[in-house]
Amino acid sequence: MNDDVKWMVERQIPHLRRYALALTRNLDQADDLVQDTLERALKKRHLWRRTGSLRSWLFRILYRTYVDNRRRWRPERMAADPALIDAFASQPPDQEHRVEYTNIAHALDQLPDEQREIVLLTAVEGMAYDEIADVLSIPIGTVRSRLSRGREALRRFRSHTEGAAPLRRVK
Amino acid sequence: MTENRDSIAEIDLLAYADGRLAGDPVRRAAVERHLARDREAARLVADIEAQNAQIRALYDRVLDAPIPERHRDALWGNAERGGGAWMRLAASVALFALAAAGGAAVGYHARDGIDVPSSLIERAATITPAEAGDATFALASTGRERVAGETVNLSFAMPDLSAFGYRLVARGHPDPGAPNLVRFLYRGVEGKEVSLFMRPRMDPGEERVSTRTVGDVAVSYWSAGPVAVAMRTDDPQMDGIAVAKVLKHAVDFARVSVPGPLDEAAPLDGTGAQMAVEAEAGTMLTDIHAGPSQLQ
Numbered sequence: 281m282n283d284d285v286k287w288m289v290e291r292q293i294p295h296l297r298r299y300a301l302a303l304t305r306n307l308d309q310a311d312d313l314v315q316d317t318l319e320r321a322l323k324k325r326h327l328w329r330r331t332g333s334l335r336s337w338l339f340r341i342l343y344r345t346y347v348d349n350r351r352r353w354r355p356e357r358m359a360a361d362p363a364l365i366d367a368f369a370s371q372p373p374d375q376e377h378r379v380e381y382t383n384i385a386h387a388l389d390q391l392p393d394e395q396r397e398i399v400l401l402t403a404v405e406g407m408a409y410d411e412i413a414d415v416l417s418i419p420i421g422t423v424r425s426r427l428s429r430g431r432e433a434l435r436r437f438r439s440h441t442e443g444a445a446p447l448r449r450v451k
Numbered sequence: 452m453t454e455n456r457d458s459i460a461e462i463d464l465l466a467y468a469d470g471r472l473a474g475d476p477v478r479r480a481a482v483e484r485h486l487a488r489d490r491e492a493a494r495l496v497a498d499i500e501a502q503n504a505q506i507r508a509l510y511d512r513v514l515d516a517p518i519p520e521r522h523r524d525a526l527w528g529n530a531e532r533g534g535g536a537w538m539r540l541a542a543s544v545a546l547f548a549l550a551a552a553g554g555a556a557v558g559y560h561a562r563d564g565i566d567v568p569s570s571l572i573e574r575a576a577t578i579t580p581a582e583a584g585d586a587t588f589a590l591a592s593t594g595r596e597r598v599a600g601e602t603v604n605l606s607f608a609m610p611d612l613s614a615f616g617y618r619l620v621a622r623g624h625p626d627p628g629a630p631n632l633v634r635f636l637y638r639g640v641e642g643k644e645v646s647l648f649m650r651p652r653m654d655p656g657e658e659r660v661s662t663r664t665v666g667d668v669a670v671s672y673w674s675a676g677p678v679a680v681a682m683r684t685d686d687p688q689m690d691g692i693a694v695a696k697v698l699k700h701a702v703d704f705a706r707v708s709v710p711g712p713l714d715e716a717a718p719l720d721g722t723g724a725q726m727a728v729e730a731e732a733g734t735m736l737t738d739i740h741a742g743p744s745q746l747q
Contacts, residue, residue, distance in 0.1 A: 285640055286526050288613040293522050298513040302506075311519055318525040333693075335614035384505040402469050403506040408696075409471065424462050431465060435498050 285334075289321065292338050295405060299339065302400045303346055305385075316349075317342040339405075339415045343397070350393075387437040395430030398423055459485040464492055468499035473699055474659060474692050575648040575670045575681035610647065610698045612637050615689065617645055643686040647698070649678050660691040675699045 296317060300310035320341050327337075388396055401407045401415065409427070413420040463482050466472050472479040486493045612618070617637035637645040660673040671682040671691035675698050682691055 285616075288616060288618065288640075290518070290523070290526055291611070291613045293518050293526075294514045294516070297516070297518075298510050301513055302510050307513075311522070314522060315525055318522060322526070333614045334616050380505055381509050384502065385509060388506070399502075400506070403503040404510055406470065409466075424465075427465060428461060431499055431502070434502055435495075438498075438502075 285325070288334055289318070289338065292335055293318075295335070296338060296342055298404060299400065300342060300346070302388075302404050303397065313342065313346055313349075316345045320345060333411070336411055336414050339401075339407075340417070343415055383438055384434075387434045390437055391430050391433055395426045395433065398426050399430040399434065402427060459492070461495075464496055465499060468496045469503065474695060476659065573665050575646065575672075575683050610635065610694075612645065612694065612697060614697075615693070616640055639686060643684065643689075645682065645684040645686065645689055645694070647694070648681040648683075660695050662691070 293314065296314045297310055300313040300317075301307055304310045304313060317338065321338060324341070388399070391399065397416065398412055401412045402409075407415070409423050410420050413423045416423070459482055463472075463478065464486075467479060467482045467486075472482065486496060617639045619635055620638045621634075621636040623634060632648060632650045635647045635649075637647070639645070660671055662669055662671050664670075668683065671694075673680055673691070673695050675695065678698070680695070680698060682689075682694060
């Protein structure tokens with residue numbers, strides 16, 4: 281891998297860390313996952329032939345690394361910990377926002393892995409559905425159906441936890 | 452998947468809420484008409500947008516955190532960091548290779564009356580290296596006559612094509628007679644190039660990606676809010692629609708300001724694009740900030 285490609289890989293590290301954190305809910309584990317991803321990418325660099333985007337290739341490696349070691353990375357159900365939310369929320373949360381973050385973190389925890397992984401790629405990374413299909417190596421129809429079920433489950437869960445109060449936008 | 456009387460399925464609503472219809476204004480308009488009539492659908496979209504905003508807020512801080520040293524070490528080892536080859540290329544303006552696959556559409560075909568000036572498309576196709584200008588990108592002071600009221604500056608982050616394997620190597624005004632025309636030159640790891648030509652426009656809407664052939668050069672063109680874009684590349688795998696999405700993201704977060712005396716002399720830093728837009732300032736501000744993507 282020449283320096284130019286390494287430079288572009290480095291640009292993706294923050295995004296890889298963000299998705300890894302969303303998957304593992306633990307920054308140390310997320311950084312271990314990214315580390316393994318980078319090492320795999322270097323070993324498999326000959327497989328990237330500019331036939332797809334560099335981002336998709338890296339996320340595909342990260343996802344497969346995560347799946348291969350799912351037991352190792354298994355979330356500890358700590359996403360709703362207020363301290364974790366305070367540490368990683370993009371803005372210092374006041375009490376109202378902390379409740380919202382706690383609710384959405386709890387709701388994500390309830391999703392089956394195959395739905396949560398897709399919801400996170402969509403919401404956190406803003407990936408197109410076809411790119412998600414490429415990253416996860418599944419048909420795009422499966423992406424859509426899992427996303428639909430995941431979204432609906434999140435709505436139900438949040439509606440349940442927030443009662444009749446209308447949802448409000450963070451920003 | 453539930454079809455309704457307007458043939459708007461749940462997946463359309465999800466795609467709309469996720470910003471996936473940005474490149475399909477016809478479908479997006481159909482969804483918006485549906486949302487205006489169907490309160491339950493509108494509630495679903497609002498919920499999804501709220502979900503996205505909250506999930507992003509939960510994890511976005513990581514993007515601003517320093518990259519752990521061990522990650523850099525895994526990537527670079529003890530080698531020099533920073534892509535020296537790219538730095539050596541940064542001031543160069545290379546020959547444009549002719550575009551591939553003459554005339555083949557990379558996206559949708561244009562509808563009649565598309566609001567991308569023919570002159571922009573022809574300029575993108577016919578520019579020669581001698582006209583390419585230098586890599587300095589300063590404000591276009593001569594383009595700021597106050598014709599229709601206030602003149603405003605539009606600033607946005609440099610479109611980042613690194614996800615496609617391309618890095619910016621030069622930028623500038625290719626045409627001294629058109630100070631509002633700017634060009635970004637990107638180069639890929641295999642030496643292929645992508646050139647984006649942009650100029651401001653008054654219509655805040657969006658147009659799909661289309662292709663026109665001028666001579667034997669194919670140019671993809673589209674518009675994104677206040678910017679008209681033409682793209683020329685010798686890489687047949689570069690997808691105009693994907694590039695359009697990247698650019699739209701950059702333009703969505705554009706800053707608008709009324710130029711002051713300091714702006715006249717201050718060159719841009721290395722991370723942004725800036726162009727003068729002659730407009731009614733209030734109108735342009737409203738247009739830029741009223742787009743659906745600003746809800747995210």
